[in-house]
Amino acid sequence: QTHLICCFSPNNRQGKLRLQKWFTPLPERERKKIVRDMTTLVLARKPRTCNFLHWKDLKIVYKRYASLYFCCALEEQENELLALEILHRYVELLDKYFGNVCELDIIFNFEKAYFILDEFLMGGEVQETSKQSIANSIEASDMLQETMEEYMSKPAF
Amino acid sequence: MSPSVRLQELIRVIRSARTQCEERGVIQRECAAIREQFRQNDNGGRSHNLAKLLYVHMLGYPAHFGQMECVRLIASPRYSEKRIGYLGAMMLLDEKQDASLLITNSIKNDLSHSSQYVQSLALCTLACMGSAEMCRDLAPEIERLLKASNSYIKKKATLCAVHIIRKVPELGEMFTPSAHSLLSEKNHGVLHGAVVLITELCERNTQTLDNFRKAVPELVQIMKGLVMSGYSPEHNVAGISDPFLQVRILRLLRILGRNNDRASDAMNDLLAQVATNTDSTKTAGSAVLYETVLTVMDIRSESGLRVLAVNILGRFLLNNDRNIRYISMTSLLKIVQTDHNAVQRHRGTIVDCLKDQDASVQRRALELSLALVSSVNIRSLMKELLLFLSTCPPELRAHAASGIFIAAEKYAPSQRWHIDTILHVLTTAGSDVRDETVPNLIQLITSASELHCYTVHKLYRALVTDISQQPLVQVACWCIGEYGDLLLKGDCEETEPVQVTEDDVLDALETVLQSHMSSPATRAFALTATMKLSTRITENVDRIRSIVSIYGSCIDVELQQRAVEYNALFRKYDHMRAAVLERMPVIDKGQTNGEMSANNIKDLEQTDVKIPEVPLPSNQLCLEVCDLLDLLGGSEEPLQPSQAPPSSVPTPSSTGTGQDLLDLLGGVCPAPVPVVTGVTVYEKNGLTVTLQCDQRTETSVTVSLLASNSTDSDITSFSLQAAVPKSVQLQMKAPSGDVVPAHGAGQVTQTVILMNPNKVNLKMRVRVSYSSQGSFCQDTAQIDSFPTTAWS
Numbered sequence: 036q037t038h039l040i041c042c043f044s045p046n047n048r049q050g051k052l053r054l055q056k057w058f059t060p061l062p063e064r065e066r067k068k069i070v071r072d073m074t075t076l077v078l079a080r081k082p083r084t085c086n087f088l089h090w091k092d093l094k095i096v097y098k099r100y101a102s103l104y105f106c107c108a109l110e111e112q113e114n115e116l117l118a119l120e121i122l123h124r125y126v127e128l129l130d131k132y133f134g135n136v137c138e139l140d141i142i143f144n145f146e147k148a149y150f151i152l153d154e155f156l157m158g159g160e161v162q163e164t165s166k167q168s169i170a171n172s173i174e175a176s177d178m179l180q181e182t183m184e185e186y187m188s189k190p191a192f
Numbered sequence: 193m194s195p196s197v198r199l200q201e202l203i204r205v206i207r208s209a210r211t212q213c214e215e216r217g218v219i220q221r222e223c224a225a226i227r228e229q230f231r232q233n234d235n236g237g238r239s240h241n242l243a244k245l246l247y248v249h250m251l252g253y254p255a256h257f258g259q260m261e262c263v264r265l266i267a268s269p270r271y272s273e274k275r276i277g278y279l280g281a282m283m284l285l286d287e288k289q290d291a292s293l294l295i296t297n298s299i300k301n302d303l304s305h306s307s308q309y310v311q312s313l314a315l316c317t318l319a320c321m322g323s324a325e326m327c328r329d330l331a332p333e334i335e336r337l338l339k340a341s342n343s344y345i346k347k348k349a350t351l352c353a354v355h356i357i358r359k360v361p362e363l364g365e366m367f368t369p370s371a372h373s374l375l376s377e378k379n380h381g382v383l384h385g386a387v388v389l390i391t392e393l394c395e396r397n398t399q400t401l402d403n404f405r406k407a408v409p410e411l412v413q414i415m416k417g418l419v420m421s422g423y424s425p426e427h428n429v430a431g432i433s434d435p436f437l438q439v440r441i442l443r444l445l446r447i448l449g450r451n452n453d454r455a456s457d458a459m460n461d462l463l464a465q466v467a468t469n470t471d472s473t474k475t476a477g478s479a480v481l482y483e484t485v486l487t488v489m490d491i492r493s494e495s496g497l498r499v500l501a502v503n504i505l506g507r508f509l510l511n512n513d514r515n516i517r518y519i520s521m522t523s524l525l526k527i528v529q530t531d532h533n534a535v536q537r538h539r540g541t542i543v544d545c546l547k548d549q550d551a552s553v554q555r556r557a558l559e560l561s562l563a564l565v566s567s568v569n570i571r572s573l574m575k576e577l578l579l580f581l582s583t584c585p586p587e588l589r590a591h592a593a594s595g596i597f598i599a600a601e602k603y604a605p606s607q608r609w610h611i612d613t614i615l616h617v618l619t620t621a622g623s624d625v626r627d628e629t630v631p632n633l634i635q636l637i638t639s640a641s642e643l644h645c646y647t648v649h650k651l652y653r654a655l656v657t658d659i660s661q662q663p664l665v666q667v668a669c670w671c672i673g674e675y676g677d678l679l680l681k682g683d684c685e686e687t688e689p690v691q692v693t694e695d696d697v698l699d700a701l702e703t704v705l706q707s708h709m710s711s712p713a714t715r716a717f718a719l720t721a722t723m724k725l726s727t728r729i730t731e732n733v734d735r736i737r738s739i740v741s742i743y744g745s746c747i748d749v750e751l752q753q754r755a756v757e758y759n760a761l762f763r764k765y766d767h768m769r770a771a772v773l774e775r776m777p778v779i780d781k782g783q784t785n786g787e788m789s790a791n792n793i794k795d796l797e798q799t800d801v802k803i804p805e806v807p808l809p810s811n812q813l814c815l816e817v818c819d820l821l822d823l824l825g826g827s828e829e830p831l832q833p834s835q836a837p838p839s840s841v842p843t844p845s846s847t848g849t850g851q852d853l854l855d856l857l858g859g860v861c862p863a864p865v866p867v868v869t870g871v872t873v874y875e876k877n878g879l880t881v882t883l884q885c886d887q888r889t890e891t892s893v894t895v896s897l898l899a900s901n902s903t904d905s906d907i908t909s910f911s912l913q914a915a916v917p918k919s920v921q922l923q924m925k926a927p928s929g930d931v932v933p934a935h936g937a938g939q940v941t942q943t944v945i946l947m948n949p950n951k952v953n954l955k956m957r958v959r960v961s962y963s964s965q966g967s968f969c970q971d972t973a974q975i976d977s978f979p980t981t982a983w984s
Contacts, residue, residue: 036358052250052251052252053250054250055250056282058320060286060287060288060321060323061286062286062288067252083514083549083550084514084549084550084551084552085514085515085517085518085550085552085553086515087515087518087519087552088552114439114443114479114482114483114486115515115519116475116478116479116482116515116516116519117435117436117439117479117483119475119479119515120429120435120436120475120476120479121436123475124429142203142207143200143203145246145247145250146243146246146276146279149279150275150279153316157315157316157319157320157348157351157352158319158320158351158352158354158355158358160351160354160385160388161384161436161440162347162348162351162381162384162385163347163380163381163384164380164381164384164427164434164436164437165380165381165426165427166426167426168381168426172309172312172344175309176271176275176309176312179271179307179309180271180272180275
């Protein structure tokens, strides 16, 4: 089970958070601390090291895509190589949705990034393994939102 | 201004803030406005406001006042408001907040909504932050949805069920019946969810696990379908058909096959097929292969399959991708004990990984290499390890050094090799070795008597080159002090001859004494070595005398005390000097576990008198390493210098000052050898004294000494005296008598209580005095060990 998936850009040594999804209940303060520690650790990694690191009793898997680091924290017995594939799949989904996704897309449309994530993962597990299926669901949800807005004759969100 | 622009406008404004302070100001103003609008129940802008709040929350600012707004929005009939409301709930609410309970009803309603996208929101939120109570409430709903006809909902309901079981394990029973039937679904999303659900159920309930074993053939079929199927664009990742699903199925098979022959047999062929057919050029394939290997190693697989799995790991080691090399080594580490030979085949590649640039790969390569050391490969492997030691990152040095020592001790092909190896480590990484290295090495050196000359030459050379590595300097000083005469003699077959004069040697020692790099312990070694040389050199004794007297006023109390005592040895006790500074006997090694320690093992097996009987160069009085035994304190009466008749058993001489001077090897204390209770500690002239352990606690031991007599006549005036290390307290109860009857007719027993509050290595020296057949005997026996369980 994945406990956390997050995305941040390097900013000095601590990183600026662009997205974080927790799958385990923890108090707010502890969440902040964990994310802070994790991002510091990942940003401190030298080039040409592998994408995995151990932290406390968790495995951290991270991958850098242009100016963004995508990162997840796993249980000890999870398959790290598959976690890399999961991160990659998520980036692909974002890319498909936004068309050549860049960091600004995720900043200004963060809620969409979450909606997409919620179609891909659930409770820390992979929910759907077909890219197309997820894309279809998101499209349909977006249309539903617009349709209802039109129906209520209120401006679109 | 259109609302959506307002959110994006806010983001733009925040990003353009030049300082943290400015940003904080913008956000505080905005939050105040949002708070106000929440209070006013502004219908139009609610979702936009919440979205803004969520953004601000992500930046790290407090947003708890938005919690109730989430609750309100979730209850709204509008999809857009529900969508952001549920997102807000997942971000701001967790099961600890009271507000989370308030959304339970909304979730319940939405689970039955006509739009599947609304149902999806509810399911997702429940699976993300549902508390145990919410889960209990809504479990029946989820179970109903599991059987729904819509695969979109089914897959989500399945994962929601997984969450429920994680929170409330007892509810597993509710979902077990549906779980199995889900395996016949065609939709990959549902299938994946089903596998996850079954895995969760099996991990929590062994009965369920037994039950689901009958699903193994079905799972095997599904896997086969995935592996053998042609290209399926919908699920293809780098040539692998749905690696996510494959990995989950493999993991489930692992759980089902563990400890069960039948299930393991049923999946054997499939695993072989996956292992051979999966293309591992990309990560997706490697992920599947990795999971396969883990499964093979964990179930009861055939040996052929296991070898296949290890070979896959070996192939991974050669992969260009660093990640794959890393996980390969992690896996090899896990199996190196159980499948040692299979892993040995890949030793070459593993050793190559010692040169990898990634420190975590190097660390694993080091651990693996150390695990693979054997008597066959020790020489070649040690070369690589020593090379690694000189180039490895500093954080790995201590680990490498101690690993090398352990390996060397276990498999050293010769004593000389062993000494060379340790010296090499001390020169390369001397500051990173553990404290007990010094006494261990000294013990090793003393036991290799043929190599004394070679060793002292080598150490002298090392000392002259570099005095910064403390452990090396300490050992070198000790050796020079001990074997200085061999050094001065000049010729040594094993190394090039070098002319060393007495002045050279004393210079070297004085340099150590005066250097600011030398630690206090090192200086103590050097001073004592200098003193010892006074009996091994001929010309420069005066120089030694003056060195020693200078240090009599040294600031360091330890050095000062030694110097004063050595001074006394020069003046008042000069007649004893030669005896006191005699060559040391071979030190008893506690734990021995290598071929080369065979001599010591023989010594230990003789349970007679425990004083090692080693031929010494000039043998008048043999002095034990006695710093641990305070013969002045502890025992009933001080042991006087023995006037025992010359016997084959050398007895220690002990005087007051003698004991203090023999504080030569600060830390040398051989570990106790595991001994069974009822051990014979003395056996001579028909008298047998055995030690029996009556009672032991963490800090005290009660023993009984039993004396029996097998001769024809009684043994009279029998008495025992005992001495123990300084921090231990001794209490001897009255003996049962002082006559040991003949023919083993009776025993004399005496109880001794040892109090060991500091939990030091326990030793006891016992002096036996008795009259037998007209002559008076007095012997000493050393007990180096008490039953090991005393201190476990």
